[in-house]
Amino acid sequence: MRKAIVRVADLRQQVYDNLKERITRGEFPMDHKFQEISLAEELGVSRTPVREALALLVRDRILVQAVRGFRFPEFGPEEIVEITEIRLRLEPYAVRLAVEVLSAEKRTALAGLIRGEIARHGEADTWVAAHRRVRAALFAPVRNKRLIEAIAHYEDTIHFMRVNTLQDARWRGLSVGGSAKLADAIEAGDAGAAEAAQATLLGLARDSFLAWSAENA
Incomplete structure (x- = not known):
């Protein structure tokens, strides 16, 4: 047996x-x-x-x-710019897909989730974790799993950017403001505006880390 x-x-x-x-x-x-x-x-x-x-x-x-x-790996400014270029090709498109696939009711719920995280954590260091939850909810409706895997790969690679910059009130405020605009575009069902808002957020992430790197060189 x-x-x-x-x-x-x-x-x-x-x-x-x-x-x-x-x-x-x-x-x-x-x-x-x-x-x-x-x-x-x-x-x-x-x-x-x-x-x-x-x-x-x-x-x-x-x-x-x-x-x-x-x-942890050490990334120079050139590498951060290159990684951001890749993310700019992936994430705004994924946001567009999410907006296009969601019903009006679900778009309102997603926008409400983003605004709720802003209200509870937008002025504190806890925005770092809240930002991660927002991103998880944002990309959850996307059906292209390979696209989501690619986004996750580059997000994990530069996770330290978020940790080091979003704890700074200057950059956190810009991130919160950009996220609020993203929520408005999502609720309105404006896929183009949501796509542009996500691109703006990525540009802010790049610029904030380059500034942080220069200040801490």
Whole structure:
């Protein structure tokens, strides 16, 4: 009689998901060093799934390997501009698709969600997390999964831009204002205006990080 294989949880994936969520939430400072031993002890697992999860984060360009451990990648102004150019080809189009596919009722609900996040978090550091929730809701209606995967890839790569800039009241205010205009366009069902609003937000993200980089050079 054949013995059934007992399937166990994929620890590598669990560790990967845990670290990625915490990284994109801004839990770790930019100079943080990720090490197998300390992470394994913290998460209560062996070093193998931690090592494999860190390798996946390197693959996704969220981390890079250092002399001892792993760290965040360092992007120069040219790389930020290039990544933004790619995002400008992807995200505004995705927003247009979302507006075109949603019913009037669902557009109103999405606009209300954005305005609610602005009202609760628009003047605080918590706007960083609120901004992520807005983006998740914004792209959720898009049926082109490959497009969404491409957007997620570049968003993960430059997550630190959001963490470093949206905590600054100057840039947070511009982000909140741009998001409010986006909400208006969505509710009105104006796909072109929503597309343009998203492009403006991406331009602000690029400019804010370039300014932050210059100030912290």
